[in-house]
Amino acid sequence: MATVIIPTPLRKFTNNAARLQVRPGTIQDTVEELTSNFPDLKKHLLDEQGRIRSYLNIFIGNDDIRDLQQERSAVNEGAVVSIIPAIAGGSPDFTKEELARYNRHIIIPGFGMEAQLKLKAARVLVIGSGGLGSPVLLYLAAAGVGTIGIVDFDVVDDSNLQRQVLFGVDAIGQPKVEAARRRLEALNPHISINLYNTHLNSHNALDILQDYDVIADGTDNFPTRYLVNDASVLLGKPNVYASIFQFEGQVSVFNYRDAAGNPGPNYRDLYPTPPPPGLVPSCAEGGVLGVLPGIIGSLQALEVIKVITGTGEPLSGRFYIFDALNFESRTFTIRPREDNPLNGKNPTITTLIDYEQFCGMRAVEERALKEVTVKELYDLQIKGEPFQLIDVREPHEYDIVNIGGELIPLASVSANSDRIGRDGKVIVHCKGGTRSAKAIRELEEKFGFTNLYNLKGGIIAYIDEVQPELTKY
Amino acid sequence: MIIIEPRVRQLLIEDALNTFPDECCGFLFGREEHDGTRLVVDILVVDNSKPGDKTRRFEISPQDYMEAERHAFLHDWTLLGVYHSHPKHPAIPSEHDREAAQPYFSYVIISVMEEMGEKAIHLRSWLLNDEARFEEEQVLDYQYS
Numbered sequence: 094m095a096t097v098i099i100p101t102p103l104r105k106f107t108n109n110a111a112r113l114q115v116r117p118g119t120i121q122d123t124v125e126e127l128t129s130n131f132p133d134l135k136k137h138l139l140d141e142q143g144r145i146r147s148y149l150n151i152f153i154g155n156d157d158i159r160d161l162q163q164e165r166s167a168v169n170e171g172a173v174v175s176i177i178p179a180i181a182g183g184s185p186d187f188t189k190e191e192l193a194r195y196n197r198h199i200i201i202p203g204f205g206m207e208a209q210l211k212l213k214a215a216r217v218l219v220i221g222s223g224g225l226g227s228p229v230l231l232y233l234a235a236a237g238v239g240t241i242g243i244v245d246f247d248v249v250d251d252s253n254l255q256r257q258v259l260f261g262v263d264a265i266g267q268p269k270v271e272a273a274r275r276r277l278e279a280l281n282p283h284i285s286i287n288l289y290n291t292h293l294n295s296h297n298a299l300d301i302l303q304d305y306d307v308i309a310d311g312t313d314n315f316p317t318r319y320l321v322n323d324a325s326v327l328l329g330k331p332n333v334y335a336s337i338f339q340f341e342g343q344v345s346v347f348n349y350r351d352a353a354g355n356p357g358p359n360y361r362d363l364y365p366t367p368p369p370p371g372l373v374p375s376c377a378e379g380g381v382l383g384v385l386p387g388i389i390g391s392l393q394a395l396e397v398i399k400v401i402t403g404t405g406e407p408l409s410g411r412f413y414i415f416d417a418l419n420f421e422s423r424t425f426t427i428r429p430r431e432d433n434p435l436n437g438k439n440p441t442i443t444t445l446i447d448y449e450q451f452c453g454m455r456a457v458e459e460r461a462l463k464e465v466t467v468k469e470l471y472d473l474q475i476k477g478e479p480f481q482l483i484d485v486r487e488p489h490e491y492d493i494v495n496i497g498g499e500l501i502p503l504a505s506v507s508a509n510s511d512r513i514g515r516d517g518k519v520i521v522h523c524k525g526g527t528r529s530a531k532a533i534r535e536l537e538e539k540f541g542f543t544n545l546y547n548l549k550g551g552i553i554a555y556i557d558e559v560q561p562e563l564t565k566y
Numbered sequence: 567m568i569i570i571e572p573r574v575r576q577l578l579i580e581d582a583l584n585t586f587p588d589e590c591c592g593f594l595f596g597r598e599e600h601d602g603t604r605l606v607v608d609i610l611v612v613d614n615s616k617p618g619d620k621t622r623r624f625e626i627s628p629q630d631y632m633e634a635e636r637h638a639f640l641h642d643w644t645l646l647g648v649y650h651s652h653p654k655h656p657a658i659p660s661e662h663d664r665e666a667a668q669p670y671f672s673y674v675i676i677s678v679m680e681e682m683g684e685k686a687i688h689l690r691s692w693l694l695n696d697e698a699r700f701e702e703e704q705v706l707d708y709q710y711s
Contacts, residue, residue: 100635101645102668111639137669148666150628157628177631180648181616182663182673183589183623184655 095172097123102178106133115174120151121164123174138176150177186210191283195237208402209237215401218242218305220293220321222269224386225311225335225393227259232394233309234277234284238401241277242305244289245269252566256383293317295445298324308332309397311390313375315367316448322347322360323445326435331400331407334360335393337381338373340417342389345427346396349409357409358427361435367452371531378527385417462533465520465546467555473518480518485532486552490524494564496555498522506532510540522548522555524566568604568646568672568691569706579687581611582651582676586685588620591650593634594672595643604646604672604703610634623662624650647672647691654679657690659700669694672703 094114099107107113108131115126124145128135140146144164151158152175158166168174187209192199195209217238219226222245233241249257249264249272264272270288277286289301293312302308302324310321310332318334325332325348332347347359392413399407412425434441465473473480484491484498491500501509503523513519513536523529526549533545548555556563570578581590591614596606610633616625626648638645648671652660657677659667667673677688691703 098635100631100668101638102670105670150631152628152632175628175632177628178668179628179666180591180626180631180668181624181666182650183616183660184621184652185658185660185662186622188655 095123095168095170095174097127097174097176100176100178103134103137103176106137107131115168117168117170117172119164120145120153120158120166120168120174123168124164148179148181150179151175152177186213188283191237194281194283198236204402204404208404211402212237212398213239215307216240216242216305217307217309217397217401218244218302219309219311220244220317221311221313222257222259222273223247223253223311223313224256224337224381224383225390226273226309227257228387228390229309229311229335229394229397230259230273230277231280232391233397234281234286236394236398237281238284238397240285240287240305242287242289242301243270243273244291244293244301245273246290246292256381256386258387293320295320295447298445299328302330303328305330307397307400309393310334311336311393313377315373315452318360319367319451320445320448323435323442323448326356326359326361327443327445329356331409332359333393333396333400335389337385337389339379340382340385342385342392342415342417344389344392344396344408344413344415345411346400346407346409349400349407351409356436358429359433359435361433362430363412363427365430365432370453371527374528378524382417388417389415462530463546464549466549467558470520470548470555471559473520480520481514483513483519483521483529483532484552485521485523485528490566493566494552494556496522496552496560496563501532503528503532506535507539510536510542513542513545515542515544517544518546519544520546520548523551525551525553527551567602567704567706568606568674570606570674570689574606574609575689577609577611578649578674578676578689581609582653582678582687583685585614585651586678587653589614589616589622589624589651589653590676591624591626591648593637594646594649594674595638595641596646597644598646606646606672606674608641608643609649610637621653622655645671647674647693649674649676651676651678657688659692663692664700667694667698667700669698673700674705 095117097113097115099111104111115123124138153166153172198204198209199206215238217233219229222230222243247269249260249267249269251265254260259276260272268290270290274286274288298320308325308330312318322332331349334347335344349357396408399405410427412427414423431438482498484495484500485503485506487502521529521533526547529547533547536542536545556565592609592611594606595608598604612626612630614620614624615627616623634645652675657675673692675690679686691705692700693703695701
């Protein structure tokens with residue numbers, strides 16, 4: 094015979110017997126013998142389909158029958174079979190306050206408690222807490238995403254408030270991540286927020302991203318976009334991407350694994366190579382309509398929620414463009430490229446690279462331009478020394494504020510090269526120093542200028558350090 | 567009705583506080599009177615073997631369960647039930663507690679709430695009725711006779 098040890102909770106169904114003798118055979122035979130002798134035991138041992146209940150463990154000696162042959166495991170003469178209830182449980186998934194807070198989610202058919210639980214369990218990393226990051230963070234926090242990481246190195250500037258609705262006047266001068274946390278905690282006390290007050294780079298990206306399930310890239314420059322893309326692909330994480338410029342916004346979901354586990358296309362399938370540096374200006378240089386990041390960032394938050402909850406069809410393998418001027422939307426199909434260096438046929442990128450260099454930024458910096466600081470410019474001005482000052486910004490910028498330079502917008506510098514002196518010092522400036530650097534390179538390459546100096550930090554640095562009474566924009 | 571010795575009650579609260587913000591868990595031992603009154607005289611603290619996040623779930627390994635049955639047998643006590651904590655949640659059984667609930671066992675739940683930086687403890691006990699629903703069991707503080 095073999096012995097079955099009945100656990101305390103089930104003894105009331107075995108006339109308080111703790112040990113029962115059964116004939117050798119299989120576990121199946123043992124269970125049949127027990128339930129025929131003690132019919133009340135049946136519903137505690139077997140589920141409606143007649144299988145052993147998932148909340149019961151059965152051991153033969155020290156071995157779980159799941160590691161043997163399940164119900165067919167042999168019960169030999171003299172064996173000791175232990176029936177062990179799985180003891181488990183826990184706190185409710187949501188507090189009363191959370192259930193009330195998320196009620197409008199929970200009552201949506203096809204979304205419900207299950208999706209809300211997935212949101213609570215989710216960990217989302219939002220890279221950039223500016224124009225796009227503001228609505229993304231507000232909506233993800235409001236929706237109840239359990240853990241949100243925020244990466245940003247910047248501080249809140251007054252010029253951010255035209256579109257970065259996460260911040261108020263009281264946050265000016267503070268690190269964006271800190272101001273963001275205060276706003277989000279005030280909105281939803283049921284979530285946790287991790288801060289990364291740092292530049293995301295090739296050294297820290299994998300460490301930061303690996304703790305998250307979904308990445309939301311709302312950055313404003315190409316090196317970081319390629320960095321976030323590559324790190325997401327290397328770590329196998331979906332990257333919900335959005336970008337904005339002037340009146341146009343773009344959204345896509347990269348590296349999303351479908352039900353079969355196949356990864357969707359990524360940023361390098363869409364843009365195999367970065368644009369030449371300076372060709373696509375940033376929002377700081379080219380401007381952006383304040384409401385546009387609100388629209389596009391909300392779409393990005395929507396896709397994050399869809400990816401987490403598995404609701405609907407995420408924007409994977411597709412690329413969405415919104416043109417605010419004409420109120421037109423287009424959705425293109427993106428396909429994986431065989432020559433994708435990350436996950437194409439012959440991958441060549443297996444670790445993070447130098448993205449500044451990849452995007453041509455480093456090379457530009459290395460070809461040292463002659464520079465003057467705003468202090469040096471001011472000295473020249475007050476001493477009355479001869480020099481020519483060229484302003485390569487746009488006319489409307491010139492109208493807002495100028496420091497007496499000759500206006501030759503960047504696009505027309507070559508056509509107007511004869512207006513630029515060949516002798517003596519020529520100082521070129523723009524708003525922040527990028528466009529003027531591009532103008533100088535263009536003039537040096539095409540016309541062989543050797544007397545051009547870039548104003549470091551542009552007119553903004555000049556206003557900050559020399560003439561704070563001028564209008565900043 | 568369940569009576570918990572003051573020393574045992576203190577041990578339960580200590581385990582809940584020491585394990586916070588994770589959930590603690592363990593077994594209750596004692597005897598059951600003819601009128602159904604239960605007296606808890608000892609506990610066995612075991613590891614929360616739930617993989618991953620332990621702040622809202624607990625699991626007890628089969629090995630620890632077998633050890634609890636042995637412990638009861640050796641001391642000639644009855645294994646009366648299981649205790650666990652609900653960090654930041656009230657001492658009311660959750661859907662997860664109901665799913666895995668065993669008949670006969672008393673389920674003592676220790677709630678640890680944080681209020682103004684202080685931790686507030688509430689202890690309640692629950693028992694499955696014949697319809698497999700939890701009913702609250704009155705917890706009596708130990709009376710010296």
